[in-house]
Amino acid sequence: xxxxxxxxxxxxxxxxxxxxxxxxxxxxxxxxxxxxxxxxxxxxxxxxxxxxxxxxxxxxxxxxxxxxxxxxxxxxxxxxxxxxxxxxxxxxxxxxxxxxxxxxxxxxxxxxxxxxxxxxxxxxxxxxxxxxxxxxxxxxxxxxxxxxxxxxxxxxxxxxxxxxxxxxxxxxxxxxxxxxxxxxxxxxxxxxxxxxxxxxxxxxxxxxxxxxxxxxxxxxxxxxxxxxxxxxxxxxxxxxxxxxxxxxxxxxxxxxxxxxxxxxxxxxxxxxxxxxxxxxxxxxxxxxxxxxxxxxxxxxxxxxxxxxxxxxxxxxxxxxxxxxxxxxxxxxxxxxxxxxxxxxxxxxxxxxxxxxxxxxxxxxxxxxxxxxxxxxxxxxxxxxxxxxxxxxxxxxxxxxxxxxxxxxxxxxxxxxxxxxxxxxxxxxxxxxxxxxxxxxxxxxxxxxxxxxxxxxxxxxxxxxxxxxxxxxxxxxxxxxxxxxxxxxxxxxxxxxxxxxxxxxxxxxxxxxxxxxxxxxxxxxxxxxxxxxxxxxxxxxxxxxxxxxxxxxxxxxxxxxxxxxxxxxxxxxxxxxxxxxxxxxxxxxxxxxxxxxxxxxxxxxxxxxxxxxxxxxxxxxxxxxxxxxxxxxxxxxxx
Numbered sequence: 001x002x003x004x005x006x007x008x009x010x011x012x013x014x015x016x017x018x019x020x021x022x023x024x025x026x027x028x029x030x031x032x033x034x035x036x037x038x039x040x041x042x043x044x045x046x047x048x049x050x051x052x053x054x055x056x057x058x059x060x061x062x063x064x065x066x067x068x069x070x071x072x073x074x075x076x077x078x079x080x081x082x083x084x085x086x087x088x089x090x091x092x093x094x095x096x097x098x099x100x101x102x103x104x105x106x107x108x109x110x111x112x113x114x115x116x117x118x119x120x121x122x123x124x125x126x127x128x129x130x131x132x133x134x135x136x137x138x139x140x141x142x143x144x145x146x147x148x149x150x151x152x153x154x155x156x157x158x159x160x161x162x163x164x165x166x167x168x169x170x171x172x173x174x175x176x177x178x179x180x181x182x183x184x185x186x187x188x189x190x191x192x193x194x195x196x197x198x199x200x201x202x203x204x205x206x207x208x209x210x211x212x213x214x215x216x217x218x219x220x221x222x223x224x225x226x227x228x229x230x231x232x233x234x235x236x237x238x239x240x241x242x243x244x245x246x247x248x249x250x251x252x253x254x255x256x257x258x259x260x261x262x263x264x265x266x267x268x269x270x271x272x273x274x275x276x277x278x279x280x281x282x283x284x285x286x287x288x289x290x291x292x293x294x295x296x297x298x299x300x301x302x303x304x305x306x307x308x309x310x311x312x313x314x315x316x317x318x319x320x321x322x323x324x325x326x327x328x329x330x331x332x333x334x335x336x337x338x339x340x341x342x343x344x345x346x347x348x349x350x351x352x353x354x355x356x357x358x359x360x361x362x363x364x365x366x367x368x369x370x371x372x373x374x375x376x377x378x379x380x381x382x383x384x385x386x387x388x389x390x391x392x393x394x395x396x397x398x399x400x401x402x403x404x405x406x407x408x409x410x411x412x413x414x415x416x417x418x419x420x421x422x423x424x425x426x427x428x429x430x431x432x433x434x435x436x437x438x439x440x441x442x443x444x445x446x447x448x449x450x451x452x453x454x455x456x457x458x459x460x461x462x463x464x465x466x467x468x469x470x471x472x473x474x475x476x477x478x479x480x481x482x483x484x485x486x487x488x489x490x491x492x493x494x495x496x497x498x499x500x501x502x503x504x505x506x507x508x509x510x511x512x513x514x515x516x517x518x519x520x521x522x523x524x525x526x527x528x529x530x531x532x533x534x535x536x537x538x539x540x541x542x543x544x545x546x547x548x549x550x551x552x553x554x555x556x557x558x559x560x561x562x563x564x565x566x567x568x569x570x571x572x573x574x575x576x577x578x579x580x581x582x583x584x585x586x587x588x589x590x591x592x593x594x595x596x597x598x599x600x601x602x603x604x605x606x607x608x609x610x611x612x613x614x615x616x617x618x619x620x621x622x623x624x625x626x627x628x629x630x631x632x633x634x635x636x637x638x
Contacts (some may be wrong), residue, residue, distance in 0.1 A: 065095020075117025282324025384540025463493020
């Protein structure tokens, strides 16, 4: 069954100085006392610009982690002389999980009500200012929508948040999202927030029943089989304090998987100087059993880290038929290792033995883990992840889950033919950096095996519109390709429509009539090089590119939007970013490695989906509403 809702959200500027403002502060694990001081300074700077009182602005503060704590309500402090000291007394309450969804639900239920000082019934603008440091551990979309329906204008203020989509979904409108990389810079943005709080009036929110009837769709469920052994460092490099962060990270991953005899099976092994099995692949058949066991897990410590021996232990003791391995049924076998230090033994032989045995290894290095060693452990370089500290594990969660669910990129033989298309930003934002891009293209072309029945290369330039500099079948020899690149000159287009360029690439460049050899097995590789954010939406075009069997690699510098680039690629590790284009040499080998791989996406026959269509019901879409209805019917029929 589908629920469709029309949501009108228009904010009006009003001269009324009355405001009800609730600040919701992230106090979860990873937030330090010093961070709370910066949040406190941010709040103080904001509220200090308003008159405070029953006929002016009212302020409340809530701190949250796995639970919520009200610091004070809207009607607690009725003068600025009382409110200021209360803000300055704010201290870190502490907690574990970041349950943003529950916190949003809490403030709506407990704070935006008349008994707690809310003047919503008097048409006083209602504001929520969320200050968060990372992704929510619970479901947040429904509570965020409830706030919008209630007319609460939510601001998303983030410090180092890895998921811009979450921030936008929580905020009442896209222009109420404020992102900053550090707590130090957090205290620099109150002016922007104050401007919005001062000028926005109460919104008009109208919800209606759907005007179109959509037939019910029944499909089948995703059924992915995996045997996954989690190998976790329990040495003094992790310790009691940080082990809980590692454990919770593993639990989040497991909760994203479908556990069962005919789905994903999980084993856990801890190691330092020696490895010890916590449970085997066939020990548990439900997610709840696994999570319960993990919640009680404690490290034994150890100063020595024998990662090579631990990998060998997993290979010989976990991936056997007796302990639940389904390798004879061709179920993918995977090792997921988290290590926080340099191994005392050689990891190479054990890692190679796993690979030769058809066991794929995903490696996560934290803190003192050696980056090159982590890459040697991983089945392939793009399956190696590195974070600076344990608090940053959440930033790689989605990429790690993708690597587990999808088989991802695996090496293809060097003899495989490649059709490589470079899509180059030709806007004014590129400027004289194009000369560096051109030199980079020359260096990459030198590394390709260009020739008849070998590699082919094309270059397309784009700004508002794309244009082919030379196609896949234009030049058959390397010297011709190099000369074609040398003739490229800088351009200065005004706009950057990356979405339109991606569509053009899929339809007009990677086509048999234009020289594509997809039908005879040549790898189809797109390398996007951009210096800015697209003016149009890249999402639909990126999906069409990937559905066409093209493997995108995105290179961004200057003002390129990393979140946008991640929408374009299959896996976030296929996004390469630099401060500027002078750093090309640092990514050249990584690009060549990625060009020597292909994405193999598991084909799943059984897929179950609950789909909600949300349709703009404003006057803006009246003329195109029949087309929208036809689009939804096509989606349902497919």
